Amino acid sequence: MINNVTISGLLTLDMHSLNNEGGEGNQLQTRMVHIVDGQGELQVVNAISGDMLKHIQADHLTSLSIEKELPLCDGCRKFDANRINRDGSFFESLDGEKNSVKIIDQLLPYCTVDDLEGILITRDNRSASRKSTVEFGWLVGLPDYTRTESYFHVKFDNNRGAGSGDESGANLGQNIFYRPASSGKYAVVVNLELSRIAFNDISREYTLSEEERLKRAKALLESVMFTFIKPLGAHRNTQNPHILGFEGIVSYSKSTVPAPSISALNSNYREEIEGIVEQFNRLYDGKINAKKFDSQVEFTQNMTDLIQELE
Numbered sequence: 546m547i548n549n550v551t552i553s554g555l556l557t558l559d560m561h562s563l564n565n566e567g568g569e570g571n572q573l574q575t576r577m578v579h580i581v582d583g584q585g586e587l588q589v590v591n592a593i594s595g596d597m598l599k600h601i602q603a604d605h606l607t608s609l610s611i612e613k614e615l616p617l618c619d620g621c622r623k624f625d626a627n628r629i630n631r632d633g634s635f636f637e638s639l640d641g642e643k644n645s646v647k648i649i650d651q652l653l654p655y656c657t658v659d660d661l662e663g664i665l666i667t668r669d670n671r672s673a674s675r676k677s678t679v680e681f682g683w684l685v686g687l688p689d690y691t692r693t694e695s696y697f698h699v700k701f702d703n704n705r706g707a708g709s710g711d712e713s714g715a716n717l718g719q720n721i722f723y724r725p726a727s728s729g730k731y732a733v734v735v736n737l738e739l740s741r742i743a744f745n746d747i748s749r750e751y752t753l754s755e756e757e758r759l760k761r762a763k764a765l766l767e768s769v770m771f772t773f774i775k776p777l778g779a780h781r782n783t784q785n786p787h788i789l790g791f792e793g794i795v796s797y798s799k800s801t802v803p804a805p806s807i808s809a810l811n812s813n814y815r816e817e818i819e820g821i822v823e824q825f826n827r828l829y830d831g832k833i834n835a836k837k838f839d840s841q842v843e844f845t846q847n848m849t850d851l852i853q854e855l856e
Contacts, residue, residue: 546740546755546758546799546855547739547762547797547798547799547851547855548738548739548799548800549737549798549804550736550737550739550795550796550797550798550804550851551734551795551796551797551803551804551805552733552734552769552793552795552806553732553733553794553796553806553808553815554732554791554792554793554794554838554844555687555731555732555733555791555792556684556730556731556773556790556791557729557730557731557788557789557791558728558729558731558786558787558788559728559729559787561727561728561786562575562725562726563786564576564592564593564594564597575591575693575725576592576594577589577592577693578590578591578592578683578685580685582688583810583811590687590688591691591692591693591727591729592684592685592686593683593684593731594683594684595680595681595682595683597684598681598735598772598776599677599681600777601772601776601777602679602768603662603768604624605771605772606657606658606662606765607622609767609768609771610657610764613760613764615761615764616654616655616656616657618631618632618655618656618658619634619635620632621656621658621659628656628664629656629664629666630664630666630667630668632656635651635652635655635656636668636669639651645672645674645747646745646747646748648666648671649673649675649746649747649748650745652666652673653675653743653744653745653752653753654743654753654757657764659675660675660678660742660743660761661678661679661761661764661765662677662679663675663676663677675746676741678737678739678742678765679735679737679765680736680737681734681735682733682734682735682808684732684733685732686727686729686730686731686732687731687809687810690730691727691728691729691731692727692728693725693727694725694726732808732809733793734806734808735769736804737766739762742761742762743757743761759855759856766848766852766855767848769848770844770845770848770849773841773844776788788841790840790841791841791844792838792839792840793814793815793837793844794815794819794835794837794838795836795838795847795851796818796822796833796834796835796836797835797851798832798834799832800829802829804835805825805833805835806818815837818835819835819837822834822835
């Protein structure tokens with residue numbers, strides 16, 4: 546079975562507003578971060594939080610789990626942010642158990658999303674943690690290819706008088722506001738630890754059969770693939786992102802050796818990853834592989850090949 550998968554790439558998004566910090570007055574502010582570029586220079590760029598990406602992926606995973614009839618706790622099935630901490634039946638089955646090893650042993654078969662996405666169980670003074678099997682870095686704009694602008698909007702009021710205010714305080718008048726939109730190429734870094742699916746990190750034992758772990762691995766890969774086909778998130782009702790393209794490289798390992806990953810902030814990232822794979826395979830006899838992609842079609846093909854290779 547494939548143990549580890551990494552995705553490094555460049556996603557081109559135009560006119561999106563997927564991650565904003567908040568508002569000041571009538572101005573909505575987008576998220577900007579400081580980075581060091583490939584030439585070692587400090588830059589300020591637009592970025593989308595890895596929290597947002599993981600939220601998108603978890604949403605797709607939940608829908609896939611329902612469709613595939615994989616086990617879900619009551620909280621995850623209802624898209625409740627508290628997830629298994631909302632599931633009274635699970636905590637009744639614990640019968641007062643506070644030992645973290647035994648709690649995680651019962652958690653892993655009980656809920657696919659909590660197994661794959663990770664969870665901290667805090668209910669009834671417990672503190673049992675499950676580390677996620679999927680990790681997202683920030684979606685970071687390339688300095689020379691990413692821009693954010695602010696656009697004027699107005700809520701038109703046919704009954705407006707001489708002024709645009711609203712003395713009732715019900716926000717019924719004509720309002721002027723400014724909303725940002727960002728466009729550019731964004732560096733993507735994703736890591737998937739398929740070998741940890743249904744694996745209790747404390748006891749170092751699997752809690753599900755190989756067949757059940759395979760079902761979850763397929764659902765996980767599908768959910769990540771969907772994340773870059775349909776990015777959910779903020780302001781999509783009027784600022785649904787224009788996805789122009791996705792290029793990069795998928796590397797994967799069939800041993801304990803990690804699949805290499807280098808950020809696309811380095812312009813030579815694909816060549817370097819291929820070079821690392823070549824050197825690894827001098828020691829590990831072809832256990833590490835990497836596949837380039839230059840479009841969403843090729844990315845989908847590579848992910849589909851991996852899903853089928855799991856079988």
